Amino acid sequence: MTGTSAFFLRREDLVPLLEELAETLEVVAPVLVEGEAAFATWRGGALALDDKNPLASPMEFFLPKKEVLFRYVQYSGRYTFSEDPPRARLIFGMRPCDLQALKVIDGIFGAELPDIPYAGRRRSTIIVALNCTSPGEGCFCRSMGSGPGAEGGYDLLLTDLGRGYLVEPGSPAGVYILRAHQRHFEEADPEDQREKERLLALAGEEIIKRGPSLNPEKIREAIDGVDWEEAGRRCLACGGCSLVCPVCHCFSVLDQGVPDGERLRCRDTCILSGFSRMTSGANPRPALGERLRHWYLDKFVYIPEKTGLFGCVGCGRCSRVCLGEVDRWSLFKEAAE
Incomplete structure (x- = not known):
């Protein structure tokens, strides 16, 4: 593997790649749950990447709707406390809008006095983002500056080109995954990058057609x-x-x-x-x-x-x-x- 900045992942190699990653990490990805796309622990089934962005966002894995901050036990008037360690996790298929939401939450829970449970999960999570080339009817991410293309904050960024995915690293962790599983990747062609830009431009135009940009x-x-x-x-x-x-x-x-x-x-x-x-x-x-x-x-x-x-x-x-x-x-x- 050379020092190129973009790679290509064939569509048929995606599941084998996730299977290898799942050997050491909890892999969370969009899957069908009772007929609806939802982010859940991936256990080798079909992925729901062609469906609209799941109604429940992957932020649930950073800020759960219900979580145990710590447990306490009292013995002879003294308390002892215990906490569950964060799990090593990879979230696959995170859209740019949710990636932007994570940046916002970082500014709140990871500011001067970091929230310890949130910070632990944040450090323990690898993010594989997926550019949005087919925005949903109610999406207006471009007006909020959060899409349809991701701008930083990911470890790996994928763009669906039809026959496969353009893959771009965004962190040392992303580079490590590319090197450790390099048999699944090949160097991207310059045309792949141009196709990515074309698809994102079309997606942005589709969003703007629904109404002018917001001030x-x-x-x-x-x-x-x-x-x-x-x-x-x-x-x-x-x-x-x-x-x-x-x-x-x-x-x-x-x-x-x-x-x-x-x-x-x-x-x-x-x-x-x-x-x-x-x-x-x-x-x-x-x-x-x-x-x-x-x-x-x-x-x-x-x-x-x-x-x-x-x-x-x-x-x-x-x-x-x-x-x-x-x-x-x-x-x-x-x-x-």
Whole structure:
């Protein structure tokens, strides 16, 4: 294997490669679960790479909806604590929008005082990203600067060229995989790189056809101009939008068990009334419309102020899961006009 920066993986070699990787790593990939694509531990079955981006993002493997932070045991008035070590894992098929979401979460949970459980899983995970050449109907990643092509943050980057995949390393771990499993790879032809650029340009044009690019400043103006009371009447307050969002990261912590037990961290959402309610019973955001407004402000004002990145990556999952009549696109359409 020479020092070339791009390689080619034949389509028929993909599964044998993953089988070899699965000998030492937990391989997570999109697979069909009850007929729907979902990120799950791959056990040698068919991959669901041709389906739309799974509704549940791979962020679940970095910030689980429910996790044990530590276990505690009390003996003679003294406590001892134990934690589960992170698992060595490879996530395959992560789309650019979810990769951008991971960068946002890095800026929150991996900042000056890193969150230890998150940091452990982050360090123990290899990311094999997949460029998005067939964006879904609700995707607007290009407007958020998160796709359709990935820009850094991966160990390996794949682009589906039809007959196989263009493979580009992005880290020493990615280079190691290429060298350790080099029998599956061949040097890429310059035409493969040009085909990648052509496919991504077409995907970007397809996204832009659905509406003009968004102006972040006008998004804030649109947030101030929305009738949030009316929007609150249409929202069912189910919290589904937050639970599928790869950037939403609100949580609650509780201890389960006395005197021995475990401390749990569970996903929560600011859409629900109980999240902001104080011990006294007072609630600074009692109305659902106020909580919806805060949800948007968090994504387009508060998170950018903290991380320099939008809290929305344009994956469109919130619209896909919404059971009410809250048109998530309407706000962005107003902002783009």
